[in-house]
Amino acid sequence: MDVEYLQDPLSFRQFYEVNGSSNLPSLLIDRYLGGSTVDRALSLMCGDGWLDRQLHAAGVFRSVIGIDEDENLVETATAHSDRSAFNYAAGADVALENPVDLVFASSRLALAENADRFVKRAHSSLKDGGLFVYVGYGGPAKGPRADEREKIGRFVRGIHPALRDPEASGDEYLRALFAGLGAGNRIVDAIENRFSDVEVLDMGGLMPYAGWKASKGSLSYDRDDHVAIPLLLQLMELQLLEYRILSSGFKFVVGRK
Amino acid sequence: MTQANEAAALAQKAEDFWANLQTADPLRGYWANPYLAEIGEGKTGGKWYLEYVRDKYFGGKPAKHALSVGCGAGEVDRAAYARGVFDKITGIDFSTGGLEVARKAAAEAGVPATYIRKDFNQDTLPDAERFDLIFDYASSHHIANLEHLIKEIERVLADDGVFVLYGYCGPARMQWPTRVIDLVNKMLSRMPERLRTAMPVLGRPSLWEFMAGDPSEAVRGPEVVDVIRSVFDVVEDIDIGYTLSHPMFSQNAYSLDPNSPSEQTLFREVCEYEQILMENNIIGADTKVMVCRRRPVDHFRPAR
Numbered sequence: 179m180d181v182e183y184l185q186d187p188l189s190f191r192q193f194y195e196v197n198g199s200s201n202l203p204s205l206l207i208d209r210y211l212g213g214s215t216v217d218r219a220l221s222l223m224c225g226d227g228w229l230d231r232q233l234h235a236a237g238v239f240r241s242v243i244g245i246d247e248d249e250n251l252v253e254t255a256t257a258h259s260d261r262s263a264f265n266y267a268a269g270a271d272v273a274l275e276n277p278v279d280l281v282f283a284s285s286r287l288a289l290a291e292n293a294d295r296f297v298k299r300a301h302s303s304l305k306d307g308g309l310f311v312y313v314g315y316g317g318p319a320k321g322p323r324a325d326e327r328e329k330i331g332r333f334v335r336g337i338h339p340a341l342r343d344p345e346a347s348g349d350e351y352l353r354a355l356f357a358g359l360g361a362g363n364r365i366v367d368a369i370e371n372r373f374s375d376v377e378v379l380d381m382g383g384l385m386p387y388a389g390w391k392a393s394k395g396s397l398s399y400d401r402d403d404h405v406a407i408p409l410l411l412q413l414m415e416l417q418l419l420e421y422r423i424l425s426s427g428f429k430f431v432v433g434r435k
Numbered sequence: 436m437t438q439a440n441e442a443a444a445l446a447q448k449a450e451d452f453w454a455n456l457q458t459a460d461p462l463r464g465y466w467a468n469p470y471l472a473e474i475g476e477g478k479t480g481g482k483w484y485l486e487y488v489r490d491k492y493f494g495g496k497p498a499k500h501a502l503s504v505g506c507g508a509g510e511v512d513r514a515a516y517a518r519g520v521f522d523k524i525t526g527i528d529f530s531t532g533g534l535e536v537a538r539k540a541a542a543e544a545g546v547p548a549t550y551i552r553k554d555f556n557q558d559t560l561p562d563a564e565r566f567d568l569i570f571d572y573a574s575s576h577h578i579a580n581l582e583h584l585i586k587e588i589e590r591v592l593a594d595d596g597v598f599v600l601y602g603y604c605g606p607a608r609m610q611w612p613t614r615v616i617d618l619v620n621k622m623l624s625r626m627p628e629r630l631r632t633a634m635p636v637l638g639r640p641s642l643w644e645f646m647a648g649d650p651s652e653a654v655r656g657p658e659v660v661d662v663i664r665s666v667f668d669v670v671e672d673i674d675i676g677y678t679l680s681h682p683m684f685s686q687n688a689y690s691l692d693p694n695s696p697s698e699q700t701l702f703r704e705v706c707e708y709e710q711i712l713m714e715n716n717i718i719g720a721d722t723k724v725m726v727c728r729r730r731p732v733d734h735f736r737p738a739r
Contacts, residue, residue, distance in 0.1 A: 329711055336703040338696035402627040403697040410625045410701060414708045417618070423715050 179285050179315065179359055183390050185228055188405065190428070192412035193381045202313060203236030210309055210432055215240060216279035220303050222296045223247070223286035227255030227264065234263055239280055241265070245272045247290060270295055277305040285314035285428075288360025297368040304435040310373055313381070316366045316429030321356030322384055324349070326424050330385045333411060334392045341407075346392035355391060356384065359427070366429055373433025380426035382415040387427070446554070449577075449651040450529055465684035466677070468691075470703045474710060475675050475724075484601055484724050485511075485520045485570060492597045492726070497522045498568035502560070504588065505529075505574020506550065509537030516546045521568055523547035525561055529554055555587075556580040565593040575659045576603040577651040585666045589729060590739050598667060598727040600659070601675075605721030607656030610639050611682055615718060619683045622705060626687075630698065633686035660723065667727035674720030679709040681721060 183189055187201075199205035207213060215237045221230045224244030233239060241263045246252050249268040256266045270292070281300040290296055300310050322330065327349055334346055345351065370376045389411045397404040418424040465471070472483075479487035489495060498521040503512045506526030515521060526541075526548060528534050534550045541548035551561060555578045569592055578584045592598055606612065611619075619637045645652050655662075663669065683705060684691070692698050712718045730736070 332707045332711065333704060336700065336707045338700045338703065340696035341700060397697075401697070403629070403695065403701070406625055406627050407697060407700055407704070410622060410704055413621055413625055414704065417621070418708075418711065421712070421715065421717050423711060423717075 179387075180391065181225065181228070181285075183387055184285060186390065188399065188408050189386065189390070190381055190383065190412070191409060192416055193379075193430070196416065197379065201236075203233050203238050205430075206233070206238050206311065207236070210311070211238070211280075217241065218243070218276070218278040219280040219282060220274065220278045220300070221245070222281060222283035222300060223290050224255055224266065225251050225284075225286045227259055227266065229282070229284050230255070230264060231259060233282070243267070243272070243274065243278070245269060246286070270299065274303050278303055278308065279305055280309050280311070282311040283314065284312075285360070285362075287312065288315045288362040288365055289358075290360075293361065293365050294368050297365065297372055301372050301435060306435055308435045310369065310431075310433045310435070312365060312369060312429070312431040314365075314429070315359045315362035315383075315427055316378075316431065317359065317362050317384075317425065317427045319359070319361040319363075321353070321359055322425065322427065326384075327352045327356075329418070329424060330388050333385055333414070334388050337389060337393050337407070341393045341396040343392050343394065346388075352388060355388060356427075362427075362429065366431055369431050369433050373435060376431065376433040379430040380416070380419050381428035381430050382412060382419055382424075382426055384427035385415040385418075385424065386411045445646065445650040446556075448646070449649055450531065452649040452651075465680055465688035465691075465702075468688070468699075468702060468706075470699070470706055471677070471680065474706055478673050478675065479724065483514075483518065485515045485599070486518050488568070488570075488597060488599050488726060489518075489520045493568070498566075498597075499523070500525070500564060500566050501568040501570065502527070502566040502588075502591065504560075504569060504571040504584075505555070505577070506537055507533040509533075509540055509546075509548070509550070511570070511572045512537065512548060513540060513544050513546055515570075516544070516548075524549075525566070526550045527553040527555075527560065555584045557583065560587045560591045562591045565596065566591055567593045567596040568599070569596065570599045571602060573602045575600060575663075576653050576655055577649075579651070579654045581655045581658060581662050585662050589666050589736075592729055594729060596729070600663060600723070600725040600727070602659065602723070603653060603677075603681075603721060604657050604659045604723050605653070605678065605681070605719075607653055607658070608640070608642065608645060609653050609682070611637065612718075615678060615682060618712075618718070619679055622679070622683060622708075623687075626701065627698075630687050630690050630701065632690060637682050660725070663725055663727060666730075668730050669725050669727050671724070671726035673724040673726075674713055675722040675724055676706070676709050676713055676720050677722040678713065678718045678720060680705050 216239045219239035219242045221242050221244040224246050230242050244266045252266045252268045419426050497519050501521035501524045503526040506528045538550045623631050
C-alpha cells in the first residue's frame, strides 16, 4: 500500500462525509471521544508518524507514544516531531508506565509480523473504557477476489487514456497492486475477539486506490473536474459495497476495553 | 377541444418537434459518446449492432431490401449502407422534415433509398415486396399504438427475415424508479457544476413537460419488449443499458467536452458503474437490442 494514498486529503472523503465528518480526526472527536481531547494515546506501527502528527494537530490527543518494528521509521518519526508531545520507540513490547486513553493503528498494522500481539498490547495498554481504533486494510491477505478485481479493472479502464498510466491494466497489474496489503481480516477478528462494543464500518478504498494509482500525477486537485474523479469512484464503491457487489478493503474498527 | 382534435394537435406537435430537431440540428447527445458505443459493441461481437446482424444472420452479406422504421434523417441508414448491411432500403418516418433530409443525404451518398412518410399509429407499412431485414432504431417507444406497428412489421417481414430493435424500453414517460433517481442524484452531486447546469437534479418529468416538447416521447416503455415478444420469436435479447447514463446525461451531455479527458472519464465511469449494476440485477436495462424472427406457426395469425 502506497502511504501517499492514505495521506491524500481526498482519500476516503466520501466515507467520512457519509458518516457526518470531514476526516478521521473529526470523526474520532465528534463520535467517539465526546468532543474532547484525550491526554495520552498509543500509536501502534506508527511508521514515520504522519498519522500521529495529523491527529495531534486536530486535537485528538495531547501526547502520544508511537511504536514500530522498523527502527528507521521510528528515527524518522522522532526527527519530524516535537518531543514534548511525541515519544517514539522501536519494537512491539515497549513498556508503558501508565495506561492510555486511546490506542490507534492504521494499515501498517496489517503488515506487522505478529499483528495479534499488537492487538493484545493495545488491550493491555488501555485504561478501562479506553478506545481502540484501527483504520486500515481489513480484507484477506490475498487481496480482493478475482471477480472483484475484474470489476475494479473496469473502473481503471474507465479512466481516459490521457490520464492513465498505460501499464495500469489487466488482472496481473491489479494482483500486483493489491499484493502485500497484509492480513487485515485477522486484525479485525483479533479486535472483535478482545474488545467490547466493537463497531466495524466499511470504508471501501481499493477501487479508488486502483484509480488513484493509475492516474497518479495526472490529476490536479485545484480543478473541480479532476477532484470529481476520485470522489465519484468513492461514491460508486460505497454503493457497490452496500449492494454486496464488492467487499470492503478498508475497515474502520473501534472497540472499547 | 374534442378528444379527436386534441389527439391531432399532439400529433402535429410531435411532427413539428422532430422536423425542427432533424432539420435545424443533427441529433447529438449522450448516446453518441464513443465509450457507450464501445460498451454496446462489446455485447454484439465487437461490432456495430447492424454489422453483427449482417454477419450472424446474413452470412456476412448485405440484406436484399431493408426497411428502416423511424428512419428520421437517415443517419443510421447511411451508416448501415456504408458498412454493407443492405443493398437497398426503404425508410419510413412521421417527420416530413426528417424525410427531406434523408432523401437529400441518401442521394448525395449514393444510397439506393426510398423514403415515405407514415404515421405508425394508423398507416399500413409498404408491402410491394417483403423485407428480409427490418430495423427500428429508437422509434417504437414513441408509438402509442404499438400493437399496430409491431403487427405491421411482422406482416411485411419476409418469412426468413430478421427484425432488429435497438431502442428504449425503460419506464413509460420516463417515470424513473426511486432507485435510479437516488443513484443518479448521488452521482450528480459529485459532478463539477458545469456538467450539471442543464439538469442539476433528476426528478420524474411531468406529463405537461412531454406535451410541451415531444408528446410522443416514451409514450410506451417496457411494453415495447412485451409486445414484440407477443408477436415474434425473440432469438436474441441483449441488454445494452443507458439506465443511469440516459437520465443523468440526457441534458447534461451537451456540456461534456469531448476533448476533456477528465470530463470523459466521469462519463466513462458512470457507464462502467451502470453495466455492473445491471449485471448484478440492481437496475434493469433501459435500452435493448432485440433480434426477432417470425413465428413459424401461429394459428391465430391472419393470413397475409
